[in-house]
Amino acid sequence: MATEILYFAWVREKIGVGAETLDLPDGLATVADLVAWLAGRSDGHAEAFAEPARLRAAVDQVFVPLEASLGRPREIAIFPPVTGG
Amino acid sequence: MIAVTVDAAPIEVGAEHAAIAASGAGGIATFTGIVRADDRVMALTLEHYPGATEAALVALAEAAVARWDLTGARITHRVGRMLPGDLVVFVGTAARHRGAALEACAFLIDRLKTEAPFWKKETLAEGERWVDPRGSDDAAAARWSV
Secondary structure (H helix, E strand, O other): OEEEEEEOHHHHHHHOOOEEEEEOOOOOOEHHHHHHHHOOOOHHHHHHOOOHHHOEEEEOOEEEOOOOEOOOOOEEEEEOOOOOO | OEEEEEEOOOOOHHHHHHHHHOOOOOEEEEEEEEOOOOOOOOEEEEEEOOOHHHHHHHHHHHHHHHHHOOOEEEEEEEOEEEOOOOEEEEEEEEEOOHHHHHHHHHHHHHHHHHHOOEEEEEEEOOEEEEOOOOHHHHHHHHOOOO
16 A cells, blocks of 8 residues: 655755655554665665654654554654744 | 634734634733844745644644633644744634633643644755754743643
8 A cells, every 4th residue: 555755844855855655565663664764765865864863753644753653554754853833 | 712724824913813802702812923033044934744734733722722711722823935024923812811811822832832843944144954943942842741
């Protein structure tokens, strides 16, 4: 099943696109596993995901820690800590 | 009554205040965030996560209404490119008494800063930079934990 991956702020800029639709491989147990797998897709991905401590994530628009179980979501977003207001 | 808006249109305080005042309470508290003219910042660009941002703001407003028994909560956040002096965010709360309105207003802006998916980018003469989160914002948000 295809999953929509969304990127925001400097994560989006380093990767060069705001969204990708990907078929995720089996064996990705957590969001951190997904991030590690995505890092291998290009130099931009590797740069964006070089420091996982600087990343935040949402699975189907619910904010989760990177250690959270990945499950079979329709949409995953990866982004820096928020700075609104 | 809860009203949440995320839009690139300029924020007009008069219209925002009138909308929250229509909740018909004894007191209205508001916070207005303005693009600072210091730090050599020439422009500020706000990016957000469409859908998730609005949902996060509604969840915060619902929490505030329940906790302080508000008669109304309004959050209007601008996105896109802004200039110093432009309004970034308006928060308004309506309650029967001032204490609830003032506390709920502070709660909403504190928690919005750490929980709603917005990202600020500053434009300086020498280029652009993404704004880093501030530890003081985390501390301000944490004081509302129950």
